[in-house]
Amino acid sequence: MRPKLDGILETAVYVDDMETAHSFYSDILGLKRMVAGERLFAYDAGPAQALLVFHRGHTGEDVETPGGIVPGHDTSGHSHFAFRIGSDQLEPWRAYLGEMGVEIVSEVIWPAGGTSLYFNDPDGNVLELAAAPLWPNYLS
Template sequence: MTDKPKIEGLLEAALYAEDLDAAERFYGGVLGLEQIARVEERHVFYRVGQMVLLIFNPTQTVLGSTSTQMPVPAHGAHGQGHLCFRASAPQIAAWCDALTAEGVAIEADFHWPNGARSIYFRDPAGNSLELAEPRLWFNQ
């Protein structure tokens, strides 16, 4: 078996939402993420640290690209996706207050067996979002 090149990390992750206006209000307004692109009725993109969060309208991306300059293959998902954002314990506590003030319900708030805290909530499309301490997966 030959050595495989190392994958350095994730560059982007995607969630799907048909109502991009609601997604834009939530991710840009409620979560305060920096928007970097929007194509009406197709997608809205946000910077999250060293990654990009892609919010696609699945009714459009399933058609694929018509651009010969950017021939992105058709893709999409149906149903509720999941994404976890990294945050420190004090940041998670502050997010609980901020989300509640915005009318966003916290579905779960608990500590994992290793002591890391996670909170779960949903975006307007029903995607499950989580804020968790990095020690959930990595020794700190």
């Protein structure tokens, strides 16, 4: 029998300029940084959820820690992830992003009735603010 998964704990993006990324994720999106290192910033993205911001090109090698080896990983190109928001927060987010000079590059109304706002971080990663219903497991 397959063991149960409890959800996604972390998601990651890779950036070229860590301080510019920090300004965006901390100052504009309001995420609290939990870890600050040379190759990784970790942000509190909600209950039991972390956004990992890796310094592109600095994470491909294995990293030895006192607790074991973290396998190397890296990516090229633009990543994507979505934040969950309430449908009553769509208009406040539209207005806020505009005030902050962050362009909404696309808005999608899904067949189930939910809405997604898409925008980019300074490195071109595609971020989404998604209001339910969207997926069969994301109804409210």
